[in-house]
Amino acid sequence: MKKIRTIIGKEWADMRRNKLVFYVVVLVPLLMTAIPVVMLAIMGHVGVSQNDMNELGRMLDNPLFVDMSPIEAMQSVMASNMLVLFLIMPLMVPVTIASYSIVGEKISRSLEPLLATPITTTQLLLGKAFAAAAPGVVMTWLSYAVFLVFAYFFSVSTRVFSIFIDPMWLIAMFVLVPLLTVMAVAVGIIVSSRTSDPRAAEQLGSLIILPLMVLYIGAMAGFIMLNSTTFWLSSLITLLLDLGLGYFGVVLFQRETILTRWK
Amino acid sequence: MIRTERLCKYFQSNGSEVRAVDGLDLEVREGEVFGFLGPNGAGKTTTVRVLACLIGPTKGRAWVNNLEVGQVDLKIRAQVGILTESPGLYERLSARRNLEIFANLYDVGDVPGQVEKYLRLLGLWERRDAEAGAFSKGMKQKLSVARALLHEPPVLFLDEPTSALDPEAAKTVRDFIETLRGQGRTIFLCTHNLDEAERLCDRIAVFRQKLIAVDTPEALRRQLFGRQTVVHLARHDERFAAAVRGLTDVKHVDVVTSDDGGGKLVISLNDPAAQNPGIVQTLVGQGAQVQFVNELRHSLEDVYLSLMQNGAAPGGGAQ
Numbered sequence A: 001m002k003k004i005r006t007i008i009g010k011e012w013a014d015m016r017r018n019k020l021v022f023y024v025v026v027l028v029p030l031l032m033t034a035i036p037v038v039m040l041a042i043m044g045h046v047g048v049s050q051n052d053m054n055e056l057g058r059m060l061d062n063p064l065f066v067d068m069s070p071i072e073a074m075q076s077v078m079a080s081n082m083l084v085l086f087l088i089m090p091l092m093v094p095v096t097i098a099s100y101s102i103v104g105e106k107i108s109r110s111l112e113p114l115l116a117t118p119i120t121t122t123q124l125l126l127g128k129a130f131a132a133a134a135p136g137v138v139m140t141w142l143s144y145a146v147f148l149v150f151a152y153f154f155s156v157s158t159r160v161f162s163i164f165i166d167p168m169w170l171i172a173m174f175v176l177v178p179l180l181t182v183m184a185v186a187v188g189i190i191v192s193s194r195t196s197d198p199r200a201a202e203q204l205g206s207l208i209i210l211p212l213m214v215l216y217i218g219a220m221a222g223f224i225m226l227n228s229t230t231f232w233l234s235s236l237i238t239l240l241l242d243l244g245l246g247y248f249g250v251v252l253f254q255r256e257t258i259l260t261r262w263k
Numbered sequence B: 001m002i003r004t005e006r007l008c009k010y011f012q013s014n015g016s017e018v019r020a021v022d023g024l025d026l027e028v029r030e031g032e033v034f035g036f037l038g039p040n041g042a043g044k045t046t047t048v049r050v051l052a053c054l055i056g057p058t059k060g061r062a063w064v065n066n067l068e069v070g071q072v073d074l075k076i077r078a079q080v081g082i083l084t085e086s087p088g089l090y091e092r093l094s095a096r097r098n099l100e101i102f103a104n105l106y107d108v109g110d111v112p113g114q115v116e117k118y119l120r121l122l123g124l125w126e127r128r129d130a131e132a133g134a135f136s137k138g139m140k141q142k143l144s145v146a147r148a149l150l151h152e153p154p155v156l157f158l159d160e161p162t163s164a165l166d167p168e169a170a171k172t173v174r175d176f177i178e179t180l181r182g183q184g185r186t187i188f189l190c191t192h193n194l195d196e197a198e199r200l201c202d203r204i205a206v207f208r209q210k211l212i213a214v215d216t217p218e219a220l221r222r223q224l225f226g227r228q229t230v231v232h233l234a235r236h237d238e239r240f241a242a243a244v245r246g247l248t249d250v251k252h253v254d255v256v257t258s259d260d261g262g263g264k265l266v267i268s269l270n271d272p273a274a275q276n277p278g279i280v281q282t283l284v285g286q287g288a289q290v291q292f293v294n295e296l297r298h299s300l301e302d303v304y305l306s307l308m309q310n311g312a313a314p315g316g317g318a319q
Helices: A002-017 A019-043 A050-059 A070-081 A083-107 A111-115 A121-154 A158-163 A167-194 A198-221 A228-252 A255-261 B044-051 B073-079 B095-105 B111-121 B137-149 B167-180 B194-200 B217-225 B238-245 B272-285 B300-310
Strands: B002-013 B016-028 B033-037 B059-064 B080-083 B155-159 B186-191 B203-208 B210-215 B227-233 B250-257 B263-269 B290-296
Touching: A002 A019, A002 A083, A002 A121, A002 B095, A019 A070, A019 A083, A019 A121, A070 A083, A070 A158, A083 A111, A083 A121, A083 A167, A083 A198, A111 A255, A111 B137, A121 A158, A121 A167, A121 A228, A167 A198, A167 A228, A255 B044, B002 B044, B016 B044, B016 B203, B016 B210, B033 B044, B033 B194, B044 B059, B044 B155, B044 B186, B073 B080, B080 B137, B095 B111, B095 B137, B111 B137, B137 B155, B137 B167, B167 B186, B167 B194, B186 B194, B194 B300, B203 B217, B203 B300, B210 B217, B210 B300, B217 B227, B217 B300, B227 B272, B238 B250, B238 B263, B238 B272, B263 B272, B272 B290
Parallel strands: B033 B186, B033 B203, B080 B155, B155 B186
Antiparallel strands: B002 B016, B002 B059, B203 B210, B227 B263, B227 B290, B250 B263
């Protein structure tokens, strides 16, 4: 544990001084939080047209929106669909950190002395993974808290606000977000240990966001209904992916290849 | 302390096999400073990486501190210190933080104490809280020397420790390595700085994929060039060389004349201490005016270049 703690401490100390990574960790979640807040604020003040009513009629079949007025339902639907943004957040932050974690060390030539210490590959990767994952989870939760504060003031009724703390959102935040973060970190580290350019690693790692973008677009278009079942199922699939990716992360981390093939 | 048996390390490159290390047999004794000399691309760094358990051997076996490479790599890594060619520091972190990280990874008992000890020893204590990235090359190298020593390893691998340094910084690092002699550590020094090897090493190995020769610098000189006495004469005459050639146990005499009529006799001998008086007497008896008598000392560069061009001397060399 001491070695893992040391790696985590080293990564965080280095991260605090790396402006690019620091800004990604802090600014991206805050900017992404602003989107649902603004949507919520706007939706609370615009009129609802007949077309909107027809569309909402379909959506009001969702038990979440039963007994809501059109304006309440509109605000709830738009803001709920933005929930996916909170799921993208824990992917973006750790991918950036994890992508730099191996390639960055190789470029600064600090990886060889590190690998020369009596640290196992599992300890090294666990330390790096936790160091990358924790800021992603914490920043997502922090952003969610910020969103809740604004939602409290911008929601047209308490019924709308209660949607943002219903089981679907809580499962998403406290089950799916950590699992997605672990997946992002595992992908970031795998990509990072197989490429020699941090930007390429980051770009390749960012591809992990694509499936969630499909979910986001699907939800916005009304093709996918976001509910507790969707998120429990997503959590289960993500957990299985995490286990597989974690195993492959250790297997694919080839000390010899990293030291001898990278120039 | 360090032993290899037919150690090989091959790499695949563009579908073909590159033999970086090919059948290395070596024995480095406990407490000695062992110079590992060879040109760029000779396989020195690869050898160090195998011995420090950073990469595995393709064939053959190796032991470090009586532990076999490939069997107990974590234990070996805990007992060796390595100074890589480039410092590889965490440049955004302070000197002290850099050392603390590695002290923890090496399970050092008294982390603050060891960190302070080596920062002071290497003259970096006053700059302990400065970012390593702000250090000069020499200071960075000193910091990485400290990092390699924090856990008091019995075996130390130094890979080109002064290659990127200016003369002043190189001297500082070299002086520090010299202070490590006599502390019981085995130091494996990769270098192509022959003066450095001459000054620091008890024995040297000359290596290019395979071991060419290994011995003390002095023994290699003798194996390659024998022992030679140079007699400076005020005036050259062929009779003087002929007289010396006529003496018993004189192996070879070369004559080097100068424009002013003087000359030098370069005489190859088995035992200069015993034979020089007789040679001088003979020359004086022939009427020669002997100005100086000294032993011709070939540089390590001569030894190295000769080994690179011609291989080991007959009867000398490996082991």
